[in-house]
Structure formats: structure tokens, C-alpha cells
Amino acid sequence: MSRPPQASALYDVPGPHARRRHLLYGLLSTAVLLGLAAWILYLLFDTDQFTAVKWRPFLYEGIQELLWKGLVNTLKAFALAAVLSLVLGAVLATGRLSDHRPVRWIATLLVEFFRAMPVLVMIFFIFVALKVQPLPALVTGLALYNGSVLAEVFRTGVHAVPRGQGEAAYALGMRKTQVMTFVLVPQAVRAMLPAIISQLVVALKDTSLGYLITYEEFLHAGKLIASNLDYDLPFIPVVLVISPLYIGLCMLLSWSATWIARRERRDPRTKGVDVAPAAPVPTLPGRE
Amino acid sequence: MDVLTENFSLYGEGFLGTLELTVYASALALVLGFVMAAFRVAPVGSFRVFGTVWVTVLRNTPLTLLFFAVMLGLPRFGLVLPFEVFAVLALGCYTSAFICEALRSGINTVPVGQGEAARSLGMNFTQTLGTVVLPQAFRSVIPPIGSTLIALAKNSAIAGAFSVTELLGTYKTLSELGYNIIWTFVWIAVGYLIITLAISAVFNLMEKRWGVTR
Numbered sequence: 001m002s003r004p005p006q007a008s009a010l011y012d013v014p015g016p017h018a019r020r021r022h023l024l025y026g027l028l029s030t031a032v033l034l035g036l037a038a039w040i041l042y043l044l045f046d047t048d049q050f051t052a053v054k055w056r057p058f059l060y061e062g063i064q065e066l067l068w069k070g071l072v073n074t075l076k077a078f079a080l081a082a083v084l085s086l087v088l089g090a091v092l093a094t095g096r097l098s099d100h101r102p103v104r105w106i107a108t109l110l111v112e113f114f115r116a117m118p119v120l121v122m123i124f125f126i127f128v129a130l131k132v133q134p135l136p137a138l139v140t141g142l143a144l145y146n147g148s149v150l151a152e153v154f155r156t157g158v159h160a161v162p163r164g165q166g167e168a169a170y171a172l173g174m175r176k177t178q179v180m181t182f183v184l185v186p187q188a189v190r191a192m193l194p195a196i197i198s199q200l201v202v203a204l205k206d207t208s209l210g211y212l213i214t215y216e217e218f219l220h221a222g223k224l225i226a227s228n229l230d231y232d233l234p235f236i237p238v239v240l241v242i243s244p245l246y247i248g249l250c251m252l253l254s255w256s257a258t259w260i261a262r263r264e265r266r267d268p269r270t271k272g273v274d275v276a277p278a279a280p281v282p283t284l285p286g287r288e
Numbered sequence: 289m290d291v292l293t294e295n296f297s298l299y300g301e302g303f304l305g306t307l308e309l310t311v312y313a314s315a316l317a318l319v320l321g322f323v324m325a326a327f328r329v330a331p332v333g334s335f336r337v338f339g340t341v342w343v344t345v346l347r348n349t350p351l352t353l354l355f356f357a358v359m360l361g362l363p364r365f366g367l368v369l370p371f372e373v374f375a376v377l378a379l380g381c382y383t384s385a386f387i388c389e390a391l392r393s394g395i396n397t398v399p400v401g402q403g404e405a406a407r408s409l410g411m412n413f414t415q416t417l418g419t420v421v422l423p424q425a426f427r428s429v430i431p432p433i434g435s436t437l438i439a440l441a442k443n444s445a446i447a448g449a450f451s452v453t454e455l456l457g458t459y460k461t462l463s464e465l466g467y468n469i470i471w472t473f474v475w476i477a478v479g480y481l482i483i484t485l486a487i488s489a490v491f492n493l494m495e496k497r498w499g500v501t502r
Contacts (some may be wrong), residue, residue, distance in 0.1 A: 009403030009421050010329055010395065011413060022332050030334045043365050116484050117477060118442035120449070121456055125477075128459065129469040201348070208350035212449040219353060226360075235364055239357045243349065250348035 044236065054234035057225055058241065070221030071245070077138055077207045077217060082200050084143035089150025096155050099176070107151070114148040120209055127213045134215035138207065146203045153195045157188030190264070197257035201250050208246070218242060291462065291471045298458055303479050305454040309375055309444040310483065314437050316380025321387025328392050339388065346385035351443055354378045359450050375447035383440045390436055394429030395421065427498050434491030438484050445480070455479045 014022060044050060057063045095107025114122070123141035126132050132140070161184050169179040189196070211219040219242065225231070226238040292299060327339030346354075358378040359371065398421050406420040448457035455476055462472045 009398045009400050010417065011331060011403075012407055014331060018331075025332045026334045029332065029338075033334065033338060047365055049364075116481055118445040118456070118480055120445040121473070121476060121480060124456065124459065125473045128463065129473055205348070205350040208352035209446070211352055211356070212446070219350075219356060223356070235360060239361050243353060243357065246350055246353055247345060247348045250350070251344065254348055 047236075049236040051232070053232050054237045057228065057231045057234060058237070063225055066221045066224065067218070067241075070216060070218040073135075073215070074207050074210075074217040077135060077142075077210055077215065078204045080135075080139045081142035081146065081203050081207065084139060085146035085150055085199075085203060086196075088143055088147030089154055092148055092151035093154035093158070096151060097158060097180075111148040111151050114144045115152070117145070119145045119206055120212065123209055123213060134210060134213050137213060138210040138215050141209075142203050142206055145206075146199055149199055149202075150196060153192050153199060154185075154188065157192035157195075158184050160191060161187045193264070194257045194261035197253060197260065201253045201257070204250055204253060218246065291467045292475045295458075295462060295465075295467070298461060299455075299475060299479065301453060302448075302455040302458040302476075303482075305452065305457075306441070306444055306479070306483060309372070309379065309447055309452065309454055310437075310441045312376045313379035313383065313440055313444065316376060317383035317387050317436075317440060318433075320380060320384035321391060324384060324388035325391035325395070328388065329395055343385045343388050346382055347389070349382070351378070351382050351446055354382055355446055355450050371447075371450065371452045375444075375450065375452045379440060379444060379447065382443070383436060386436045386439070387433060390429050390432035391425070393432070394425040397428045398424045430491060430495045430499055434488060434494075437491075438487050441483050441487060442480065 048054070092107050092111055095103050096111065098104050098107070119141055122144055123137055126140050127134065127137035130137075158180075165183055165187065166179055169183040174182070207217060208219050210217045211223065214220070222238045222242045226233065226235040228234070324339045324342055327335040328343070330336055330339075355375070355378045359374045362369075362374065402420055402424065403416055406416040411420070444454060445456040448454040451457075459469070459472050459476060463469050
């Protein structure tokens, strides 16, 4: 995080003079940043955000339950949207890789359309125009958008597999379905796993759009608490409680993506393997 | 079709609202993203930490939560601004994290030898950056910046739900007036398509003009 890049096109390796200067800048900017943080804290105190009455609601079991239920609802929407968008992505990618031109056209049209539309417009359309319940509307909107993005991820993944792999499989007499399912897709998914997870992070973040269509998710629960006059409208406390949880969840998922990506790079199976030179073998099996 | 012709001014207002949000937020995002990218590649440790924290936190924040916090939270500190300004702030800050990452990876694509060669010719820091490194980085960041700005245009729809005049918000008025809801949404969709396609056309042109041929 704080180590400088080993070699950079931007500047030379600093000498003693420059290092001293950088240290000075570092100290100065740290002081400024700390000052900023202190100022924000002061503002929080000054506007009475840390008074007991504003934090009391979090002690009540009913409110903890409300938050917990919101979190569970968020995760439920995320799980449904993730599964559905993976399935839809697979279907659309299959369509885009099809040998039949009409199928390819339709799949391309769908993918391009859903990628170009704001998710919120789709969610509102399903919710308002088709009069669907909030949860299905949210999940459908997320699945349509993320599914079509994932379709592109899958497709590029399949195209990124070295061409020899597919050719070898065809040469062995496999049919296209077999080539896809046994050879290309497993390798593509391995290579694309970080990208797939990053897209799932987007889905997790976008579940918060459910708040706008009155789906009772985490943010909605927070809003309910925040607009309670009995606790002096504890808006800032609610944000201070909710955002770390939300951001932490997304970070956890993002980090798992980077972790997998790093592991992938280390994995011997994805590196070139040294093959022993060809040795004379019996020409016919079973004649040792 | 009637929905559009009879309410052209309403749609136009929404369309212009979205356009305005997109333009201002893009400007803010580009400037902030540039500053943060500069922080993230700076030789001073605390700048790098600040840039990294900014990017990591904002990239993992749901935009709705950010809108929620900015629109309803900042007024608690006595900071009362029009909703449009809050929306631009939230959108701009959120997108700046993505712009920063695009710029940073663009800078990282410039081979180290380029900078070394520039310095060995006796160029100073500003010259190295301004005439050698950044022009090359600029060429490779055009496509990712384009897609980030398209995402920004699409995300601006969230502002509508927080009572900012923009395209998606027009559906409420129109459905109250009793127009066919499906057609209302069709024209909203067309409006967004116009904006996103325009951005992608501009960036395609830029890429043709300046992009790196790979």
C-alpha cells in the first residue's frame, strides 16, 4: 500500500536530498490530513451527533432485529441476483457464441441493450410498469444487467483460451458442445474468475437500489431508524453504523477477487509446464 | 408516440437535467480522478495512502448509500446546497475512484524505459511527465475512461430518485397524468440511449484519432 513502485517511468530513484524532501512533504501532508479528520470529528461533536439519545436506538433489540432483517434481505437479493445473472450470462454467452446467425443476433441485441440501459430504469420499469413486487423487480433488473455484462466476460474468456486448445479438441473428434463444456469453458472460467467476482461486487452494491423501490433492505432499515423523531433523527449515527458494514461486505468480495487473481498467477496449472523430452515408447499398447 | 409529442418540454427538461448532471459530474470526476491518480503514484507515502483509501472506500460504496449520506447527511452539518450540487458531488466523487484507477493503469502501461530515456536526455520532471509519459498514457486510457463516463451517465438515474430533475424522474409526473406507462419508459430509455451512444461515439472518435494501435 505504501511501498513505492519498484521502477516507475515517472521519476528516478530518489537520492538522499529528495528522500528528505519527501519525508518533509509526507509529514506536512499527514498533519493536514489529521487536521482534516479532526475538523470532521469536531463538526460531528459540534452538531451533537454523539449524544446518547441518538445512539440509544442501537441498543434496542427491536431495532437490532430490524437492521439484521435488512441485512438478510440485502444478502437474499444479492444471492438471487448473483445466481440468476450467472445463469443468464451463461445462456447469453452461449447465444453469442452460437453457430446460428439468428441466435447470435438476438443474443447480441439483448446483451447490448441491457448493458446500455441504466439498471435503475430497468428496475423501475419492472416495478412500476409491470407492477411486480419489489424483491422480484430488483432481482430481475440486477440479473438482466449483470447477466449481460457477465455474458461478455464469459465470451471474452472463451476467446482468450489459446486457439490450439479448441483445435486439438476438434481434432480428437469432439463435437462443439463437448469442446465447449470439457475444454474451453473450464479454462475460461478459471481465467475469468476475478472478473466474474468483480461483477458480483457490482451486483451486491446495486442491491441498495432496492431502497428506492421500497424493498426492505439494509439501507431501508437504516432510513426507518434515521427518520425516527424519538431519537432526535439519528441520521449520522445510522450512516456511521451502516456504511462500514456495507463497504466491508463489498470489500470482502473485492478482496477475494484479487486474492483469486493472485493465486491464479502462482498456480502451476496455469503456467507453462516443462514437458519431458519425448522418449521412445512402445509403438503398440500392451507390448512391454 | 403521443407521450413524447405532448410532453416534449417535460422530457426535454429531464433530458437536459441528466445531461447537465453528467457533464458536471464528469468534469468533477476527471479532475478528482486525476488528482487521486497523481497521489497514488506520488513518491510521498502519505499521499499514496490517502489515494489508496479514497479509491478503495469509494469503489466499494454502493452509490445509493453515498447519495443517501450526501443528500441527507451533509445538511445536518449546516451545509445546505441545492440537490443538484449534492448529486454532482456524490456522482463525481464516486466516479473519480474509477477514473483514478483507469489513469493509474494507463500510467503503468508506459514502459519504464521511456521515462529513463527522457531523463537521460536531461529532461526535468515536468518535461518527462508532460512530453513523454502522460501523452503515451493518455492514448491507452481513452477506452476505459469512456466506459467509466458511460457508467456515470447511467448512474445519474439514481439522482432522480433523490428529487433531482432528470430523465428517469419524469415517469412520475407522466404516470400521474395518466399516460401509458410502457411508452413513457420507452422514451426514457431512448433518452438514455442517446446520451450513452453519444459518449461512446465521442470516445470512439478520440480513439481513432489518438488511440494506440495494438
